[in-house]
Amino acid sequence: MSTLVLLTVTGLGLGALYFLVASGLSLVFGLADVLNFAHGLFLSVGAYAAWWATGRSGGTTVSGLAVALAFGAAAGTAAAVAVERIMIRPLYGRPAHQILATVGLSLAGVAAVQAAWGTDARSFRQPASTRNVWHIAGAAVPANRLVLIACAGIVLAALAALLRYSRFGLVVRAGVHDREMVTALGIDVRTSFTLVFALAGAAAGLAGGLGGIYFGAVSPDQGSALLIFAIIVVVVGGLGSITGTAVAAAAIGLFQQYVNYYALGLGDVCVIAVLAAVLLARRERVAGRVLA
Amino acid sequence: MNRVSRVVPAAAILLAVALPYCALTLPGVFDSPFNSAGTLQTLTLCLIFAGLATGYDLLFGRTGMLSFGHALFFATGTYLTTILVTRAGWSLWAAAPVAILSAGALAAAVGAIALRTTGVAFAMVTLAFAQAGAIAISRNPGGVTGGSDGLSLDPARVPAALVGVANTVNLYWLALAYLVLVMAVVGRVLASPGGRVLTAIRDNEPRVRVLGVDTRYHKLAVFVLAAILAAGGGVVYAVAVGGASPRAASTDLTLSLLIMVVLGGTGTRWGPVLGAVVYVYLDQRLTDLASGATTADLPDWVRRIAGQPLLLLGTGFILLVYLAPGGLSRIRHRATRA
Numbered sequence: 001m002s003t004l005v006l007l008t009v010t011g012l013g014l015g016a017l018y019f020l021v022a023s024g025l026s027l028v029f030g031l032a033d034v035l036n037f038a039h040g041l042f043l044s045v046g047a048y049a050a051w052w053a054t055g056r057s058g059g060t061t062v063s064g065l066a067v068a069l070a071f072g073a074a075a076g077t078a079a080a081v082a083v084e085r086i087m088i089r090p091l092y093g094r095p096a097h098q099i100l101a102t103v104g105l106s107l108a109g110v111a112a113v114q115a116a117w118g119t120d121a122r123s124f125r126q127p128a129s130t131r132n133v134w135h136i137a138g139a140a141v142p143a144n145r146l147v148l149i150a151c152a153g154i155v156l157a158a159l160a161a162l163l164r165y166s167r168f169g170l171v172v173r174a175g176v177h178d179r180e181m182v183t184a185l186g187i188d189v190r191t192s193f194t195l196v197f198a199l200a201g202a203a204a205g206l207a208g209g210l211g212g213i214y215f216g217a218v219s220p221d222q223g224s225a226l227l228i229f230a231i232i233v234v235v236v237g238g239l240g241s242i243t244g245t246a247v248a249a250a251a252i253g254l255f256q257q258y259v260n261y262y263a264l265g266l267g268d269v270c271v272i273a274v275l276a277a278v279l280l281a282r283r284e285r286v287a288g289r290v291l292a
Numbered sequence: 293m294n295r296v297s298r299v300v301p302a303a304a305i306l307l308a309v310a311l312p313y314c315a316l317t318l319p320g321v322f323d324s325p326f327n328s329a330g331t332l333q334t335l336t337l338c339l340i341f342a343g344l345a346t347g348y349d350l351l352f353g354r355t356g357m358l359s360f361g362h363a364l365f366f367a368t369g370t371y372l373t374t375i376l377v378t379r380a381g382w383s384l385w386a387a388a389p390v391a392i393l394s395a396g397a398l399a400a401a402v403g404a405i406a407l408r409t410t411g412v413a414f415a416m417v418t419l420a421f422a423q424a425g426a427i428a429i430s431r432n433p434g435g436v437t438g439g440s441d442g443l444s445l446d447p448a449r450v451p452a453a454l455v456g457v458a459n460t461v462n463l464y465w466l467a468l469a470y471l472v473l474v475m476a477v478v479g480r481v482l483a484s485p486g487g488r489v490l491t492a493i494r495d496n497e498p499r500v501r502v503l504g505v506d507t508r509y510h511k512l513a514v515f516v517l518a519a520i521l522a523a524g525g526g527v528v529y530a531v532a533v534g535g536a537s538p539r540a541a542s543t544d545l546t547l548s549l550l551i552m553v554v555l556g557g558t559g560t561r562w563g564p565v566l567g568a569v570v571y572v573y574l575d576q577r578l579t580d581l582a583s584g585a586t587t588a589d590l591p592d593w594v595r596r597i598a599g600q601p602l603l604l605l606g607t608g609f610i611l612l613v614y615l616a617p618g619g620l621s622r623i624r625h626r627a628t629r630a
Contacts, residue, residue, distance in 0.1 A: 035412045090614070095412065099358065100554055101613045103547050108606025115600045224543070228423045231416045272424035276405050279417065 005139035007257045013145035013214060015253025016152030020207035021230035022237070022245050023159060024080075024200025030176040030239045032193045033095060037102035038083055039204060039230070040223030041109035042076045046205025047218040048113060049075035054125045054212075062127050069151075069209040076205015077198050084197035092190065106224065113220040121219035124212035144213045151210060155203055156246050162199075163242060168192060176239075232275050301475075308468050311335070312461045329460040334576050336460070336532050338569045339467035340525055343474040345552040345564035347521035350478050352550065353558030354487075355514050356494030358411075360546050361402065361418030364425040365519035367541035368395040369526020371429060371443070374536040375436055378446040384454075384531070392523045399519030403512045410497075419543065426541040442537035445530055454531055463532045470528045474521050475561070481517065490514055494559075544602075551609050557619030566621055575601045 025039050050072030057064040087105065091098045130147055133140040163169035174182045175189045182189055211226065212218045229252070237248030252271055260267030314326040322331045344366065351357045372391035376382040382390075406417040432439030447455045453462050481487045489510050492500045501507050530536055539545065548571065556567025582599035597603055612619070 029412075035415065087610070096358070097613055097617060099412070099415070100550070101610055103550060104606045104609040104613065106606075107544065107547060107551075107602045108610065111600035111603035111606060115596045115603055228419060228543070232420050235413060235416050235420075268427045269424050272420050275417065275420050279405055279408050282408075 002137065002139035003261070005137045006141060007261055008254065009136070009139075009141045009145045009149070011254035011257035012250060013148040013253070014257060015250040016148040017207055017211055017214060017226060018229055018233045018253055019152050019246050019249035020155060020203045020210065021226050022233040022249055023155070023242055024203045025227075025230055026234045026237065026239055026241065026245045027172070027176075027196050028200050029234065030241075031172055031179070031189070031196050032088075032092070033179075034088060034098050035095070035102070036083075036088075036200075037099060037227075038105040038109060039102075039200065040225075040227035041106055042080050042083075042201045042204035042223075043208040043211070043226060044109065044113055044218075044220065044223035045079045046072035046076035046208030047212055047222060048117065048208075049205070050209030050212055051122055051124055051218045060125060060127050062129055065127055065130065065213075069206060072209035073202045073206040076201040076203075076208060078201070080197045080201020080204070081194060083201075084194050088193075088197075092193075110220050110224065117220070119220060121217040123217045124215075126213045126216075130213060148210050148214055151206065152246075152249075155206070156242065159199070159203075159242050168195060172196060229271065232271060236275060236278050305468075305472060308339075309465070312464055327461070329457045332460045332464045334573065336464045336467045337576070338572045339464070339471045340529050340532060341549075341552065341572050342565040342568040343467075343471040343528075344522060344525045345549050345556070345568040346471070346474050346478055347518050347525065348546075348549045349553045349558060349564040350481070350490075350514060350521070351518045352553055353560070353564070354478075354482060354494065355490040355511065356497075357511060357515065358415045359406075359418045359515070359518075360415050360543065361406070361422035362518070362522055362549055363541050363543065363545040364402070364422040365395045365399055365522040366526045366529070366545065367425060367429065367536070368398055368519075369523030370530045370536040370540045371437060371526075373527045373530045374443045374445050377449050378443060378535075379436060381446075381449065384450050388527045391527055392520055395523030395526070396516050396520045399516045400512070403515040403519075407508055407511055407515070419546075422541070422543060422546065426538065426543070429541050430538050437536075437538075440538055442535055444535035447534070450531060467528055467532060470525060471565070474524070475565075477517075477521065479561070481514075486510065486513070551605065554619055555609065555612060557621035560619070560621050563619050563621040567619065570620070571605065574605060578604060 021039065021043060024042075025036065028034050028036050028039075050068045053068035053071040054064065057067055083102075083105065087101055088098060091101060126144065130142075130144040132143050134143050134146065135141070163173055171182065171187055171189065171192050175192065179189055207226070208218070208223070211222055215222070233245060233248045233252055236252065237244035237246075252274065255274060256267040256271055258267070259270045263270070312327050312332060317325045322334070324330050326332070326335075344362075348359075348362050351359050351362070369391050372394055373384070373387045376387035376390060377384055402418070402421050406414055406421065409417055429437045430440060437443060453459055454466065482490070489500065489505055489507075492505075493507050493510060497507055526540065529540070552567035552571045553564045554567070555571060556565065557563030578598050578601040582595050
């Protein structure tokens with residue numbers, strides 16, 4: 001029983017990371033039709049920014065950690081806005097070139113991180129209160145897993161409210177559904193692209209810092225490793241849907257942890273089997289019009 | 293025009309075959325003469341990747357299928373050959389066809405699932421499958437793949453003519469034969485009626501479907517063929533470098549193939565070859581520059597940047613996407629037209 005609780009909390013913690021990466025990817029792809037391969041780079045930027053900030057602030061207090069995470073999210077936002085303005089904007093309407101440019105950026109970005117901070121993982125300092133364990137239903141649960149779940153929950157609620165109640169959210173939802181129609185109504189969807197990229201970068205940057213406390217370290221290849229699972233979450237959860245992404249992220253995080261524990265570490269490979277099963281069951285037309 | 297298009301490839305092949313007999317040194321380009329082992333090793337890698345890039349372009353440039361899973365089939369060829377030879381004690385001649393056919397069967401299964409999607413989703417799904425392969429290899433199931441250390445090819449079971457520094461020239465010719473074979477197969481396929489369907493799928497798939505052609509069948513067939521060509525390259529690579537390493541299965545390998553193809557020019561005969569040669573050459577030279585003794589007096593930051601060839605190659609690639617979208621092989625065309 002206590003094992004099951006631990007697995008569940010850890011799986012949800014991992015799912016929280018997947019959600020933070022996948023939600024931005026899904027929104028950007030749903031609205032702007034951009035498969036952003038450099039999305040993992042936003043995560044790495046956030047991770048190293050948060051790691052740098054913990055070195056400055058000490059990072060061993062809760063407030064220091066909060067500042068570091070906020071700084072990571074801000075750095076991810078800045079990177080995402082810069083990439084959208086400088087690289088993506090000239091290439092709208094040319095999806096193949098967007099993919100190529102972001103592929104080049106993801107390779108060069110990881111290499112730049114390695115040139116600056118080396119290929120080895122850097123240990124991420126965190127306060128005693130997140131390293132401690134909490135006792136829930138007889139299980140000793142690391143507190144940082146709960147921090148991850150709480151952060152992802154807040155981001156989910158904030159994104160859902162923003163999409164539901166603001167004018168910006170209305171344009172985004174309509175744009176994901178049928179961009180030509182929205183444009184025909186005289187609304188320039190492209191002005192929303194920068195804001196969507198900023199949100200995606202903030203979530204990914206936050207995921208970078210949180211990944212630091214989840215894995216206990218930051219490393220140059222973390223971004224691309226998480227990006228691949230985030231892509232699976234996006235395909236399974238449906239593009240452009242925040243709640244779909246959240247459900248898929250939690251399900252895949254949990255599934256991965258359970259299978260890893262009960263089936264000798266086969267969880268990562270089994271996630272791909274889930275993806276295959278979903279694709280086979282769903283018949284054609286995967287992910288709607290944007291891919292047609 | 294027709295005569296030129298026949299004479300140029302023949303002349304290029306003859307020149308490439310004869311190159312190891314040349315004792316010239318190109319100062320600045322290669323440190324040692326063409327017939328030295330070091331230069332031939334670099335050229336061998338160039339030729340293998342030229343073949344791989346040509347096979348990848350059959351998918352990407354000719355049929356318009358953006359697969360991010362090509363490394364899976366290259367790794368299947370490399371690893372299965374190495375495992376069958378080293379662990380199971382097979383001869384290379386028995387292991388190679390089994391490895392190549394297994395990659396074809398794997399591609400048929402992966403393709404059947406991935407081709408339920410199109411466009412960017414196809415890219416995502418093939419990426420996920422390739423990642424499963426990379427994870428499986430790094431997990432080292434049953435101690436068979438050697439995990440992150442990789443696995444070396446047992447030299448006792450490989451023909452003696454393909455082992456040792458003195459025989460680097462034979463590896464060079466083997467790689468050249470592989471490249472010529474791939475180019476011949478790709479050329480043959482494209483000239484056939486089925487090849488015209490592939491071009492039509494790239495240009496306008498819905499229209500081809502309206503004409504009553506089963507596009508999924510054609511795409512699956514070309515996916516399997518490209519996988520078989522990649523696995524063949526994997527076999528040659530395993531022999532040339534003497535084993536398999538996890539890098540062979542990484543997404544970075546597929547991405548570098550994509551860069552080579554775009555660098556040289558997609559959908560052209562010589563573009564992928566040119567792109568691969570430039571890419572592999574720069575990759576090798578920059579790594580040498582970072583670790584070489586002659587450059588010990590360079591500032592630390594220069595060495596660190598040169599030690600990450602992907603930083604310069606990736607940046608150069610981004611600039612190319614914006615400035616010369618047709619690739620290197622079309623720059624001359626653009627210049628003469630302007």
